[in-house]
Amino acid sequence: MWHPRLLAGARLKYLGIVDALEADIRSGRVARGDRLPPQRAIAEALDVDLTTVTRAFNEARRRGLVDAQAGRGTFVSEALSAPGEAPAPRPLIDLSMNIPPQPDEAQFARRIPEAMASLLAGPRGLLTLHYQDSTGTPADRAAGARWLSGRLPDVTAERLVVAGGAQCALFAVCDALLKPGDVLLAGEATYPGLKAVAAQRGLRLVPLAMDEEGIRPEAVEAACTAGTPRALYVIPTLDNPTTATLPAARRQALADLARRHDLAVIEDDPYAPLCPAHIPALAELAPERSWHIATLSKCATPALRTAYVVAPDAHAAERLAGVLRATSLMAPPLMTAVASRWILDGTLDLLTRAIRAENTARQALARAALKGHAFAADPHGHHVWLRLPPHWRALDFAEHADRAGVSIVAGSAFAIGTPGQEAVRLSLGVAPDRGALEDGLTLLAGLLARPAAPVRVVV
Incomplete structure (x- = not known):
């Protein structure tokens, strides 16, 4: 069993523990498969807080040094290179993928399989394994409308389409609205997924100047005066990447400009559930020309692959469903049913609060x-x-x-x-x-x- 020690010169105590453990593993003083002492015993031996040891164990797992086995303890990983072999490269600390954290309170590893098992065990459970309409089932559309009613008071299920994720929805909206060569306005720094869609569909992206409050209305006015754009793309809340949230007055100004210049508005709003304050969406201010995309990927988990698009009217929703039918066919039925259940029983609100x-x-x-x-x-x-x-x-x-x-x-x-x-x-x-x-x-x-x-x- 490993004899705990602190490696001299470490910047932080927990790093001193894990660096010492890694050095002892690489030198052969500790063998692959060896069981480590309990965390409390290490804390007492080194006269440090238990939380310090817990952080050291978390870092050791991140480096691939140890494996935790429920009910048995923590062991040196069997997958490590033997003493004398070149060590495997340390995994990166990933700060690149913009996904929500998974706090302990969320308990996704338990909630997702429990929800799936419960749905499948129900009297209509096997229907969640069938092909479904490209608009989404009536029950799933109603659940999506209920979830969105807090930010879009006039939303109805007839205007709503369920899609297999926001990127899929964004592609379908652009395909339904725009043809190759059309001009689409967007912030000068914008979501890379939009750039990918524009490249795939042959759209011309025109950048708009931004400040700390997001897209500047005068930039939209100038772009409309200089050319004939067809649509405006905007992330109104917690913009990706700039983090700006458009204030109410600026949203109204953009809605007014869209009407004056006959612009369609593509409102990509994945982060709105994370903000406790309500600011009217552009789809509320200019519903007749707005396509509002909402997804669970930023307020719960991207694993659900569920997004909702609110179209200007029921006819536009059917047109959008036609694009989805030709591309992705439908949102994943079982995961969408999980999303609906979590909306209706309050679980989604609980998860969003924990992530916030x-x-x-x-x-x-x-x-x-x-x-x-x-x-x-x-x-x-x-x-x-x-x-x-x-x-x-x-x-x-x-x-x-x-x-x-x-x-x-x-x-x-x-x-x-x-x-x-x-x-x-x-x-x-x-x-x-x-x-x-x-x-x-x-x-x-x-x-x-x-x-x-x-x-x-x-x-």
């Missing part, structure tokens, strides 16, 4: 780690838009971060044309716990303070 609370805690870690640096963030969101100091280019910074063990996304991935500023997006949700997130943020803060160095390429 975890986001708030993680944003506090980001504020502390990045103090003194320029960044935009919202306390309820998953991500941070970090503006880099003058000596760093975003692509170089992302490359150096990757080499140091942290994966982030450079601003060029979001830019329409030339990036307006050197910035990177940090996604806080995918880190398995706050300890791993804090490590990644601390490493990035240290990198920000260093002078930029060229990335060396060996050929």
Whole structure:
């Protein structure tokens, strides 16, 4: 059994524990398959808090050093390289994928299989394994309308279509509204999924100037005066990547401009459930021309693959369903049934509150780690838009971060044309716990303070 120790010179105590364990494994003092002492025993032996040891165990699992076996304890991983072999590379701390965190209160590993089993055991359970209409079943459309009624008071099930995720919905809306060569307006930094759709459909994206409140109305006016755009794409709440939320007055201004210039509005609003304050959606302000996309992927989990599109009217919803019928056919029936159940029994609201609370805690870690640096963030969101100091280019910074063990996304991935500023997006949700997130943020803060160095390429 391993004799606990702290590796001298470690920056933090929990890292000293896990570094010592890794050194003892690599040297052969601890063998693959060996059982580790209980966490409380390690804490007593090293005279440290139990939480310090827990963080060390979490980091050891992240590095692939140990495996936890329910009811038996924690063991050195059998998959590790033998002493003398080159160690496997450490996994990255992933701050690149913008997904919600999975706090313990959410209990997805228990809730999802329980909900599926309960549905399948019901009198109509096998129907969730059948092909279904491309608009969604009446029950699922009604559940989606109920969920959205808080932000779209006039929504009806007849105007709503269920899709297999927001990206699928976005493609279908663009296909239904636009033809190759049409101009689509969007923020100068925008969701990469829109760029992919535009490239696939042959659409021309025109960038709009933005400020701390999002897309500037005068930029929309100028673009409409200079050309004949067909539609405006907007993420009104917790914009990806800039984190900006359009205030009510600006939403009204954009709705008025859309009417004046006969623009369709594609309102991609995945983050609205995370914000406790209600701000009218553009689909409420200009319902006759708005296509509102809402998804569970940011307020619950992308595993459900469920999104709802509110079309201007029932005829437009049927037209959208025709595109979905030709592309994805239908949303996944069983997972959509899980989503409907969670909407109706209150589980979805519980999950959203837990994720919002975890986001708030993680944003506090980001504020502390990045103090003194320029960044935009919202306390309820998953991500941070970090503006880099003058000596760093975003692509170089992302490359150096990757080499140091942290994966982030450079601003060029979001830019329409030339990036307006050197910035990177940090996604806080995918880190398995706050300890791993804090490590990644601390490493990035240290990198920000260093002078930029060229990335060396060996050929």
